[in-house]
Amino acid sequence: MRIKDQQRRPRTRRIEIRHPDKRIPSYLDANEPASRSRVRRPVKRWEGLEEASKLAQVVVLRHGGHARPVINRGQRHLRSRMSSRKTGLQQVIEGRGHRDFAMWNEVNPHVIDFEAHPFHFIVHVNGKRVAYYPDHVRLLRDGTIELIEVKRTPADLDDEDYRQKLGVVAEVARRCGWVFRILYHADITGPKWRMRNVEAIYSRRYMIVTREEQDAISQFVARGAPATWAALRDAVAPDDTRRGNAVLENAVALGRIGIELDDRITDDTEVTPLPPVAHRNQIRL
Structure with missing residues (x-):
């Protein structure tokens, strides 16, 4: 209350x-x-x-x-x-x-x-x-x-x-x-790793992900608790590290999860879930 x-x-x-x-x-x-x-x-x-x-x-x-x-x-x-x-x-x-x-x-x-x-x-x-x-x-x-x-x-x-x-x-x-x-x-x-991360994530924004991968990201967002990059990657693609990294980068580009873009992305990088936000086109005059 x-x-x-x-x-x-x-x-x-x-x-x-x-x-x-x-x-x-x-x-x-x-x-x-x-x-x-x-x-x-x-x-x-x-x-x-x-x-x-x-x-x-x-x-x-x-x-x-x-x-x-x-x-x-x-x-x-x-x-x-x-x-x-x-x-x-x-x-x-x-x-x-x-x-x-x-x-x-x-x-x-x-x-x-x-x-x-x-x-x-x-x-x-x-x-x-x-x-x-x-x-x-x-x-x-x-x-x-x-x-x-x-x-x-x-x-x-x-x-x-x-x-x-x-x-x-x-x-x-x-x-x-x-x-x-x-x-x-x-x-x-910014710092050395910012634009490296931005360019890598930018290249993934139109990536096609499977329904199972989308569901894994949705479940993580619904739980509302942060996790490490490695833990979420293994939940998304248990048998394919490259694929899991790409799916997570796509989720960052789409605003579904958040990371610190100024730091190097490692297995220990903290990933936070980001629920959708309604904005009603406030800058479209």
């Missing part, structure tokens, strides 16, 4: 602006609370009221596409497209850091949904109307929505006007109940 009472208590969400560069100005207004109800479609109910109360504008094409063409010629960044099983969409990516981050989101079991180049903001900076194109938006398992700017190094933030724009966007995101973050490529690739 005590557990049920704790589950019924409303969760308080603390929204913080998290980025590593202290040069970005803070426009935090403590009198403005964070609320996701601020993000809403324009309603022509009272003439002029929408424009007077609008903090910023999010531009999304009606068919869900991109207002800014990402794949084009004559640019210095790497261009690629990724077929995402997690989102069911084709992710359009520019830059090596974007590609690595999209792969990480695709196989990270704590990321429920994500999109690269999802929309663009129109904000006012120093009295000027400017556009901002976020690199990624993602929804985490705990319900946090992160708006992410990917950069190669801190040198990419040397422009003062650009830093001011990011500061305004960070405060707009906070008021919307989102978390604004800046990630450098080194933050994305």
Whole structure:
């Protein structure tokens, strides 16, 4: 009964602006609370009221596409497209850091949904109307929505006007109940084993598994207790170690089980069951 009472208590969400560069100005207004109800479609109910109360504008094409063409010629960044099983969409990516981050989101079991180049903001900076194109938006398992700017190094933030724009966007995101973050490529690739694990698991996301293998994973998730990699592998494929490793990597990619992606996967790696989470397309505007 005590557990049920704790589950019924409303969760308080603390929204913080998290980025590593202290040069970005803070426009935090403590009198403005964070609320996701601020993000809403324009309603022509009272003439002029929408424009007077609008903090910023999010531009999304009606068919869900991109207002800014990402794949084009004559640019210095790497261009690629990724077929995402997690989102069911084709992710359009520019830059090596974007590609690595999209792969990480695709196989990270704590990321429920994500999109690269999802929309663009129109904000006012120093009295000027400017556009901002976020690199990624993602929804985490705990319900946090992160708006992410990917950069190669801190040198990419040397422009003062650009830093001011990011500061305004960070405060707009906070008021919307989102978390604004800046990630450098080194933050994305992380420790030595992260991208090795990500690439291995990424290659398994479309793997075909048998009904018996699916049932073994489902039983593990239903029990709700962690186990070692070797124990779960032997339960899934008792007579085939390679096959068992591949099935577990597929289960990680599909968000059914969780592991620490920054560490080397061994027989003693702890595997945690992850029950399904309903997210109601919170980042699909």
